Amino acid sequence: MGTVDRRSFLAWLSTGAVAAATLGRGGSLAVAEAERGATAGEVLVLRGATVFDGTGTGATADTTVVCASGRIVAVGRGLPGGLPAGARVVDCSGAFVIPGLWDAHTHSTEITPTVPALHLVHGVTGVREMRGSPATHEVRRRIERGTLAGPRMVVASNTLDGPDSRVPGATLIETDDDAREAANAARQEGADLLKVYSFLPRDQHTAIARHADRVGLPFAGHSPSLLPVHEVIRRGQRSVEHNYGMHLSTSVDAEDYFARLAALPDEPTDPNWWGRLAPLWEREAFRTYDRGRAGALAGLFAEHGAWHVPTLAVESAYARHPTRFLDDDQAQERARRWLPASLREQWRARVQAWPEWSPERAETELAYLDARLRLVADLAEDGAPVAAGTDCGSPYVFPGVAVHDELALLVRAGLSPARALRAATRDAARCAGIADAGTVVAGAHADLVVLDADPLADIGNSRAIRAVVTRGAYLGPTERQRLFDEIERAADGSEAPQPAGPAPASCCGPPPE
The missing domain is CATH 3.20.20.140 (Metal-dependent hydrolases)
Known part of the structure; x- marks a missing residue:
């Protein structure tokens, strides 16, 4: 995954569907304040997922999520052209995205x-x-x-x-x-x-x-x-x-x-x-x-x-x-x-x-x-x-x-x-x-x-994990398997320092007899 400078990233945010965005749901992409994504860094685009955003509203189909520098910078429908060089675009058609x-x-x-x-x-x-x-x-x-x-x-x-x-x-x-x-x-x-x-x-x-x-x-x-x-x-x-x-x-x-x-x-x-x-x-x-x-x-x-x-x-x-x-x-x-x-x-x-x-x-x-x-x-x-x-x-x-x-x-x-x-x-x-x-x-x-x-x-489908995004880094099947192997x-x-003291038997579960 490559990087993009501040000017290029802000220019990209101002193009295409993003230019017409509001902070609401539906229609085009909803974009964070420019300065929140201005440092850009690595750019990740999850395209075409059904998104459950955790705010209390329903899930939205065919939605794109754009991440940069560890933040979500845009969420909504549509994908602007002219993505910055090095952006990682992941096709999530048929998948569901939820908050971590x-x-x-x-x-x-x-x-x-x-x-x-x-x-x-x-x-x-x-x-x-x-x-x-x-x-x-x-x-x-x-x-x-x-x-x-x-x-x-x-x-x-x-x-x-x-x-x-x-x-x-x-x-x-x-x-x-x-x-x-x-x-x-x-x-x-x-x-x-x-x-x-x-x-x-x-x-x-x-x-x-x-x-x-x-x-x-x-x-x-x-x-x-x-x-x-x-x-x-x-x-x-x-x-x-x-x-x-x-x-x-x-x-x-x-x-x-x-x-x-x-x-x-x-x-x-x-x-x-x-x-x-x-x-x-x-x-x-x-x-x-x-x-x-x-x-x-x-x-x-x-x-x-x-x-x-x-x-x-x-x-x-x-x-x-x-x-x-x-x-x-x-x-x-x-x-x-x-x-x-x-x-x-x-x-x-x-x-x-x-x-x-x-x-x-x-x-x-x-x-x-x-x-x-x-x-x-x-x-x-x-x-x-x-x-x-x-x-x-x-x-x-x-x-x-x-x-x-x-x-x-x-x-x-x-x-x-x-x-x-x-x-x-x-x-x-x-x-x-x-x-x-x-x-x-x-x-x-x-x-x-x-x-x-x-x-x-x-709810059992919460276990059907295809990928995890942590601080903007994409851990797909290959990366997750590498972590499991490690x-x-x-x-x-493993480094296994002894805890300060094990919990007593009465802490969690049945009390002492």
Whole structure:
């Protein structure tokens, strides 16, 4: 692919169909402001596709997308003559173009080169990494320098948790000074948000909210077990991950549940410790679900601009006992081909250590999954912003693949394929704080996926990937296969720094017995 100078590129934009363009849809090409594409660089033209642009409108047939210098500079029908020398024109007749996918809740991106590349080859062009570390920040720098294949990254702080935390390596918040220092450190290290966790008491959560605002960072993560989700949202938390606290907060007995939690012992060694019983009670509370309370909660999400990130991929994976993955040929083959041996062994050990379930418990977990799907659909129907995240990096929740699982589960819950796709494109990017990604419009980042089949007809077609465009670079079948080959060659010798600490068994999936 060649390059084109600023004058030639601007001259080209002013010719043919582009000359008559408006910023609307239909007719001729819609063009970004001239200066946005003025530096031109490499020019990519995707011609004749059906485009789902992620803005909330329908798909448009026979559409051309023009990218230059990592931005989309034109979208619409028609192709002007006199393309600049070296422009790469790809015939996408019969194909579907969607925005690059986002995963708003990931882990393990620091395991290079395999994990970042796995996102990319599966069409995930942006991630929100929910537990940052020096290694994570270095991975982001390498991707931005172009020395490592991987997605656009938004990086959280280290996990901030209460003094009773069960998360190895978490930053413990006991006092206001602790919260101040954690916020200052996150800002200094370049984190994009503060990550909060389940075992934060009320005062510590309040302190984090105050100091997040002081340093100009959002805070997001788990809804702490002692707090109703309504209270967490009112304090300004950017997103609520998983379904934690959601059924306790939408039960007809919500006030009683939280009063009982507050009265439990504050001692993790006590079998009646609140941190141990909260997730177990959640598995009772879904049976007293109140649709009206869910509607009020959805309104609160919308009012405060907060996001629900349900991570159905991990919730579904662990709704049946995870030891089944040990006998799952596809899961084991993926792990062998894509992941370093150290991570494969860590996953196997965590699954083997999972407590056994009684038949009654197994039945409850499946019923609880159905309840979570219903809650997500109800919140979406009532206007709550929903963003797709997967919690990939948890055992057998594979980076890249998991987003397509999440899309299928959102549709299974009751969202339309179009709404599910927006949750994994525009809405996930907005949840991550990136306003100019996740759409196919002039001026947006040139992150795209070219599909061989229509995802609006069948969301499973999101997996029919022909090509990925990342930062304006076209990864067609040959380039994608080369990345897959590199992932497989690297798997046993991957750089695999140990994470700051594995998530506890109660973080994602079943609670401790």
